[in-house]
Amino acid sequence: MHEATLLGGGPGWTIHSIRPPGRKYCSTVSLTLPASWYRDPAVFERERQSVWRSEWLMYAPAAKLDTPGQYVAEEVAGFPVFVVVAPDGSLRGYHNVCPHRAGVIVWPGDGTAGNLVCRYHGWAFGWDGGLKAARDFGDDPGLCPSDNTLVAIHVERWRNLVFVHLGEDPPPLADALAPFALECEAFDMEAMTYGHRLVRVLACNWKTYADNYLEGYHVPLIHPSLNRALDMSTYRVEVPDESYCIHRADTAEGSPSGGAWLFRYPNLAVNVYADGMNVERIVPAGHGTTHVVYDYFATDPDQIEAMVEMSNVVLDEDQMMCEVVQRNLDAGIYRAGRLSPKHENSVGWFQRRVASALGERS
Ligand code: FES
Ligand SMILES: [Fe+2]
Structure with missing residues (x-):
């Protein structure tokens, strides 16, 4: 389908890039997936087998x-x-x-x-x-x-x-989750009561939303309230293991956020604090439709309304951008782009995992 170049790897995964035909780049290390992968029903059909039947x-x-x-x-x-x-x-x-x-x-x-x-x-x-x-x-x-x-x-x-x-x-769930689970160990999730579900239907491919979730580069541009709450100069996303990544940032007041913001490949985000958490899933309902599903838990159920309100604000902003990006991906002008080594390393990790699952490696 596309030229796949082996560039390196880590435990259990391979770094490579996919070069759209006829396109030249100075370097392919941080090239995105081809735009066609975000709009082609045949790619989604392959993902149904290779991504969605291969993971817990x-x-x-x-x-x-x-x-x-x-x-x-x-x-x-x-x-x-x-x-x-x-x-x-x-x-x-x-x-x-x-x-x-x-x-x-x-x-x-x-x-x-x-x-x-x-x-x-x-x-x-x-x-x-x-x-x-x-x-x-x-x-x-x-x-x-x-x-x-x-x-x-x-x-x-x-x-x-x-x-x-x-x-x-499949491997036992405990083995599959092990490194991710360790990040959550400090949090008493069992003390939190399940309180609410929020489902949002987005007109975009699931990877368009996942890519967006995986970087904080866009926060100053489209999330004004989040940008005020955080010191964005400290925002970073680390990939400690091939199975998950973790977002970190200090608050605007200069203290650590106090929670863990985790994303496990392919679609699970857990934002957990001492007194509550939201568990977000990115669930494709077709190649061009994605359900974003939030489940909220808190030690004090009265907190949940405020958590939902905050999610809705951020989701409105992300949905607006993801849907317009999807229309641009569909338009056929954009073919692939370059990822920032400073801000988009985890987008590259996620996209390499998808490419690897689809067998796009040399
Ligand atoms: S009994 Fe199930 S489809 Fe007929
Ligand atoms: Fe966002």
């Missing part, structure tokens, strides 16, 4: 899944899945797709299910996903229960969050 993904606050029968059914990158609490208290996850004729087992959203019965024609499944009964099906000796099970996904809990993995043989 935060799926829901554990508070939504703590009683037998409770379920959460949401799409992840075009995969409709659900997680449910079985009668024995264990978490089970399945694609929300019936093996008969692709009906849904539970309606999308949150709810409670006493059993797993398809909403379309009423086939019943056990909590292990096995077919128990094909309602009033008729006599067909060819109907083999083992060929008609729900397709399972992997589900694990980390602290007060539930994660899913849609691929084969």
